[in-house]
Amino acid sequence: MEKLLPRFLEYATIDTQSDPYSKTTPSTEKQWALAKKLVMELHQIGMQEVSIDENAYIMATLPSNLDKKVPVIGFISHMDTSPDFSGKNVKPQLIKNYDGKDIVLNKKKNIVLSPDYFEDLLQYQGQTLITTDGSTLLGADDKAGIAEIITAMEHLVNHPEIKHGEIRVAFTPDEEIGRGAHKFDVKKFGADWAYTMDGSQVGELEFENFNAARATITIKGKSVHPGYAKGKMVNAVGIANEFLSLLPPREVPEHTQDREGFFHVHKIKGEIEHAEIELIVRDHDLVHFEARKQLLQDIQRKISKKHGDCIVLDIEDQYRNMREKVEPVFHIVEIAKEAMESLGIEPIIKPIRGGTDGSQLSFMGLPCPNIFAGGHNFHGKYEYIPLESMEKAVMVIVKICALTAEQIK
The missing domain is CATH 3.40.630.10 (Zn peptidases)
Incomplete structure (x- = not known):
C-alpha cells in the first residue's frame, strides 16, 4: 500500500x-x-x-x-x-x-x-x-x-x-x-x-x-430593423427561450434525486439570426426516457407550427x-x-x-x-x-x- x-x-x-x-x-x-x-x-x-x-x-x-x-x-x-x-x-x-x-x-x-x-x-x-x-x-x-x-x-x-x-x-x-x-x-x-x-x-x-441521450436544438432566425419588425422578424433567441419554457421546470438536476430523471441544459448561445441549445436527457426508466425524448420532438413540432420551419432538433442516444x-x-x-x-x-x-x-x-x-x-x-x-x-x-x-x-x- x-x-x-x-x-x-x-x-x-x-x-x-x-x-x-x-x-x-x-x-x-x-x-x-x-x-x-x-x-x-x-x-x-x-x-x-x-x-x-x-x-x-x-x-x-x-x-x-x-x-x-x-x-x-x-x-x-x-x-x-x-x-x-x-x-x-x-x-x-x-x-x-x-x-x-x-x-x-x-x-x-x-x-x-x-x-x-x-x-x-x-x-x-x-x-x-x-x-x-x-x-x-x-x-x-x-x-x-x-x-x-x-x-x-x-x-x-x-x-x-x-x-x-x-x-x-x-x-x-x-x-x-x-x-x-x-x-x-x-x-x-x-x-x-x-x-x-x-x-x-x-x-x-x-x-x-441512467438511460442517456444528448440533444441539440438549432434555431434559424431573421433579422429586421426592430422599428419595422412586426410580422417580419424571427428572433432566434426568443424562440430558444420559448423552447426552454415548455420543458418541465422542476425536472432538472438541482431538483431531482434517486431514480428521478431530468433535462439538463448545459449550453445556450445565440443572436437574432441563430441560436443553439445543448442539453442532456436522463432517466433510469426506459419508458420514461423515451417519453422525455418524445417531449422534445413535440415541442419542436409545436414551435415549427407557430413560427415556421425554423428549428432543427438532433437527438443522439449515449448509453443505456x-x-x-x-x-x-x-x-x-x-x-x-x-x-x-x-x-x-x-x-x-x-x-x-x-x-x-x-x-x-x-x-x-x-x-x-x-x-x-x-x-x-x-x-x-x-x-x-x-x-x-x-x-x-x-x-x-x-x-x-x-x-x-x-x-x-
Missing part, C-alpha cells in the same frame, strides 16, 4: 482532460502521456500481455495461479478527466489527521471546503484527505481507480499465496465524454465479467444507471441502463457485496445518477457493475478523496479476486 499515495499523486498532476468536440480517439493528445506511463508501470509490476492500441486503450493480464479453471474477471478505470473544469497544473494538497473543520483550499481566492456545506467530510475525521488547491479539479475520477487497480495487481503479484484466477485490467480514454467504451475490444479483453472502479464513497456498489444486462448474472454483484462485507465495509447499493464505461460494456457483452473508488465532489474544485478510502478499494479488488477463485469448485 505504500506506493498507492505517490502513485495517485503522480497521475493527478498529468493533465488528461477530454474534449467532447474532438473527433479523434483519444479526444486529446495529452491523454497519451498518462497512457504511456501506465504501460510502463504495468510492465514494472510484473503484469503480462501488456498492450496499448492506436486509440490508447490499455490492457494487461495477471495469470492465474490455480490448477483449476475459474472465470476470467476484469477491472477497468478511465484515464481522462472531465471537460467541465480545468485539469491543468493540478496541485494536490494533503490534509493529515483531518480535524472536521473548514479546509482552506485557496486563501488568496477565499475558496473553502467546508463540512457545513459538504457534510460527507465529517465521516473522515482523523483520516488523510487529498484535496485540490481550489483552482482545478483533482482527477480522483478516475485516476484513483487506476491507482487502486495497479496497486491491487502489484499486491497479488507479490503475494502468490493469495489464490486467484486470470485477472484482466484495462484503462480507457474519453469516458467523461461518453466514449470510453466505443472502441473497447471486448473479445480481446476476454473476461467473463468485469468491474469499473469508478464510484464515489466507500461501499458504493452499482449495477443500475445496464441493469437489464447485469441482473441475469447477479452473482457478480453478490461477489462484490460479499467482498465488502468480509472487510467490514457496508455495501451501498443504489442507482448511479450518471453513467460509466460499464453501462456500455454491459450491452457489448461484458457485464460490468461499478465499485467505489473513494472520491467526492467530482468534476470541480471541491473534489477530494480520503487515502483510507483508496486503501479499502484496493482491499476490495484483492478480495473479489480471491472470492471468485474460492467459489468455483
